[in-house]
Amino acid sequence: MIPRRRYLVTGTQGQVAQSLAARAASRNDIEIIAVGRPELDLADTGSIAATVEQVAPELIISAAAYTAVDQAQSEEALAFAINADGPAALAQAAARRGIPLVHLSTDYVFSGAKTTPYVETDETGPTNVYGRSKLEGEQRVLSASPNVAVLRTAWVYSPYGKNFLKTMLRLAGERPELRVVADQFGNPTSALDIADAVLKVADNLLESRDERMRGVFHMTATGEASWADFARAIFAASAAEGGPSSEVVSISSSDYPTPASRPANSRLDCSKLRLSHGVVLPDWHGSTAAIVREILAGRHG
Ligand SMILES: NC(=O)C1=CN([C@@H]2O[C@H](COP(=O)(O)OP(=O)(O)OC[C@H]3O[C@@H](n4cnc5c(N)ncnc54)[C@H](OP(=O)(O)O)[C@@H]3O)[C@@H](O)[C@H]2O)C=CC1
Ligand SMILES: Cc1cn([C@H]2C[C@H](O)[C@@H](COP(=O)(O)OP(=O)(O)O[C@H]3O[C@@H](C)C(=O)[C@@H](O)[C@H]3O)O2)c(=O)[nH]c1=O
Numbered sequence: 001m002i003p004r005r006r007y008l009v010t011g012t013q014g015q016v017a018q019s020l021a022a023r024a025a026s027r028n029d030i031e032i033i034a035v036g037r038p039e040l041d042l043a044d045t046g047s048i049a050a051t052v053e054q055v056a057p058e059l060i061i062s063a064a065a066y067t068a069v070d071q072a073q074s075e076e077a078l079a080f081a082i083n084a085d086g087p088a089a090l091a092q093a094a095a096r097r098g099i100p101l102v103h104l105s106t107d108y109v110f111s112g113a114k115t116t117p118y119v120e121t122d123e124t125g126p127t128n129v130y131g132r133s134k135l136e137g138e139q140r141v142l143s144a145s146p147n148v149a150v151l152r153t154a155w156v157y158s159p160y161g162k163n164f165l166k167t168m169l170r171l172a173g174e175r176p177e178l179r180v181v182a183d184q185f186g187n188p189t190s191a192l193d194i195a196d197a198v199l200k201v202a203d204n205l206l207e208s209r210d211e212r213m214r215g216v217f218h219m220t221a222t223g224e225a226s227w228a229d230f231a232r233a234i235f236a237a238s239a240a241e242g243g244p245s246s247e248v249v250s251i252s253s254s255d256y257p258t259p260a261s262r263p264a265n266s267r268l269d270c271s272k273l274r275l276s277h278g279v280v281l282p283d284w285h286g287s288t289a290a291i292v293r294e295i296l297a298g299r300h301g
């Protein structure tokens with residue numbers, strides 16, 4: 001029997017962590033060891049080094065984060081501890097063992113002022129605490145180890161955890177009409193598609209020392225949308241299955257005040273990932289419909 005490659009994933013209940021576990025379940029060549037609090041607490045750097053030593057993985061996937069964008073505005077120190085100090089400690093532990101690290105980051109590192117999709121060399125300029133803490137996390141992991149791929153993804157949805165798609169389906173059951181912002185544009189990305197892509201990037205890092213496979217990469221689904229477009233696609237898919245749907249009324253961000261401001265344009269150009277890693281994620285429409293079907297079929301909580 002061929003020994004399975006062991007990957008340490010941070011967090012157990014996150015959308016990406018659960019998607020990685022789901023994908024690995026159908027593969028006999030990799031073993032996912034997902035560890036979260038209390039054993040591994042990103043706000044407690046000692047627990048990070050200890051977990052990495054104990055699990056002794058071949059590669060680390062840094063999926064856990066402080067992701068409550070609005071709440072981060074009033075919990076800045078905690079957001080930076082979890083999104084910057086924790087990943088830095090994880091990258092140091094990976095460097096000590098000489099293993100690669102795949103670290104997930106976000107489109108919210110950008111200001112949104114650009115009118116076309118962002119490339120990796122574009123200037124960052126986060127407009128909220130979450131985005132600033134994630135940007136510092138990127139910088140800290142890259143300076144702690146040369147053997148790192150930072151994958152910036154966006155607008156993540158899945159059958160797991162909390163996300164915009166599940167919020168929309170829940171609200172549709174309660175209200176005939178929903179007001180949704182139509183002036184923020186991004187790339188809705190399925191966590192299951194992220195899991196597939198992360199596993200390919202992981203293979204590449206283990207198989208090749210090529211420097212072009214290290215550094216920062218944009219990794220979102222193909223195709224773009226406003227939140228209102230995304231909501232309409234969710235309800236079209238749901239209605240087609242006899243599930244709940246609502247009328248979506250397009251509003252502007254100024255009509256939906258939130259503690260954190262969000263970029264008006266955070267679309268990411270993913271050409272570098274395609275050229276360096278040979279990885280392209282599917283178009284979001286098909287993945288959205290598939291996940292709506294999966295949720296309506298009740299295979300998840
Ligand atoms: N969600 C999104 O829309 C986007 C996410 N990303 C990035 O992708 C990655 C994965 O996101 P996603 O799966 O959606 O995240 P989720 O919000 O679904 O899950 C976050 C996970 O982090 C864990 N976590 C939070 N604090 C700590 C801590 N102190 N120590 C250990 N674990 C902790 C949570 O644990 P618990 O279950 O115990 O709460 C949870 O498992 C993150 O790095 C995120 O920044 C990027 C772009 C968009
Ligand atoms: C629920 C709801 C939200 N909205 C708006 C608010 C906001 O501008 C937008 C999305 O709201 P959410 O709070 O779901 O999304 P948000 O938490 O901003 O999502 C972000 O999460 C972090 C972790 C990331 O990294 C980003 O890529 C992005 O996915 O939709 C409406 O307009 N109407 C509604 O009924």
Ligand SMILES: [Mg+2]
Nearest residue numbers: 067068069070
């Ligand atoms: Mg949110």
